[in-house]
Amino acid sequence: GQQVQQSPASLVLQEGENAELQCNFSSTATQLQWFYQSPGGSLVSLLSNPSGTKHTGRLTSTTVTKERRSSLHISSSQTTDSGTYLCAIDSGGNYKPTFGKGTSLVVHP
Amino acid sequence: AQTIHQWPVAEIKAVGSPLSLGCTIKGKSSPNLYWYWQATGGTLQQLFYSITVGQVESVVQLNLSASRPKDDQFILSTEKLLLSHSGFYLCAWSLEVWGNNYAEQFFGPGTRLTVL
Numbered sequence: 001g002q003q004v005q006q007s008p009a010s011l012v013l014q015e016g017e018n019a020e021l022q023c024n025f026s027s028t029a030t031q032l033q034w035f036y037q038s039p040g041g042s043l044v045s046l047l048s049n050p051s052g053t054k055h056t057g058r059l060t061s062t063t064v065t066k067e068r069r070s071s072l073h074i075s076s077s078q079t080t081d082s083g084t085y086l087c088a089i090d091s092g093g094n095y096k097p098t099f100g101k102g103t104s105l106v107v108h109p
Numbered sequence: 110a111q112t113i114h115q116w117p118v119a120e121i122k123a124v125g126s127p128l129s130l131g132c133t134i135k136g137k138s139s140p141n142l143y144w145y146w147q148a149t150g151g152t153l154q155q156l157f158y159s160i161t162v163g164q165v166e167s168v169v170q171l172n173l174s175a176s177r178p179k180d181d182q183f184i185l186s187t188e189k190l191l192l193s194h195s196g197f198y199l200c201a202w203s204l205e206v207w208g209n210n211y212a213e214q215f216f217g218p219g220t221r222l223t224v225l
Contacts, residue, residue: 031212041147041197043216086153088214095141095160095206096168097214099153 002027002091006100013107019074021103023087031090032063034072037102038083046085047072077107111136113217115200121223122190130185130220132200140202142183143214144175148196159183160206195224 003026011019023032034046047054049061049070063070074081084104088097114133122128134140144156146169157175159165165175172191176184183200198220205212 033213035216041199041219041221043153043199043201043219045213045215048213088153095143095158095166096155101152 002089002098004087004089004098004100006085006087006103008103009101010104011106013077013105015077015079015107015109017077017107019072019077019081019105021072021074021085021087021105023070023072023089023100025068025070025087025089025091025098027089027091028065028068029063029089029091031097032070033088033097034059034061034070035086035088036083037086043086074105077105079107079109081105082107111202111215113200113202113215115198115217115220117220118218119221119223121225124192124224125189128185128187128190128194128222130198130222132183132185132217134181134183134202137181137202137204139180140204141206142177143201143203144183144185145199145201145216146171146196147199151196153199156185190224192224195222197221 005024007022032050033048036044047061051065053062058075060073084102086102087100112135116131142159147153155168159177200217201214203214
C-alpha cells in the first residue's frame, strides 16, 4: 500500500526563520493535501497540491509528481505556527487517504 | 458557511461499555463523510467513509461500526469498548471525492476518548 514519509520529524526555529517540510510517498498521488494539527488535536486544511506549485499566504507547496515528493515552505515563521504538519496522499481516487506521521514544528519567540 | 460539529468533546469510559460518537455537518448538501482515529502519538487513520445516506464503507477493522442515518449526520459506535479504542476521533467531510485533483477534506474539532 501507499507509504508516506515526512521529514524532519521535528523542527525548532526562532521566530522569523523559514521552515522547509518534506513529504515523500511510495506511489503516484492523485491527491495530496497538507494539514496543520494544533496541539489540541484539531486539523486545518492548509493546501491541496497534487502537482506543481501553490501559494497561500506565507505557505508555498511544491509537488514533483514524477519524483513522488512534496514540500511545504513556511516563510517568516511565527510562534502561532507551532504544531504538527501532516501530509496526506490518495493514490487511487478511492476516498482513502494515507497520512504521514507529521513534522512537529516549534517556533520560539 | 458550512460548520461541522462533533459530540461529545471528550469521554471517559470503562472497558466493555458502549460508545456513540456523533458528527453533524451543516451548510452542505450530500457531503462525503469520513471518520478518523488517532492513537496518542500515532498516525491518523481513516476508519469509515460514506458517500450517501445509509451507505458506509469500512476501511480499518477496529471493532467499531458507523452509520449515516441522515444526509448531514455520521455516527460512530461500538457495543463494547476496548482499551485500544482510546485516542482522538475526528469526523471530516469533502464535497468532491477525495482523490480528485484539488479536492479537500475539512475536519471537525474531534472527540478525545479515554478507555479505562
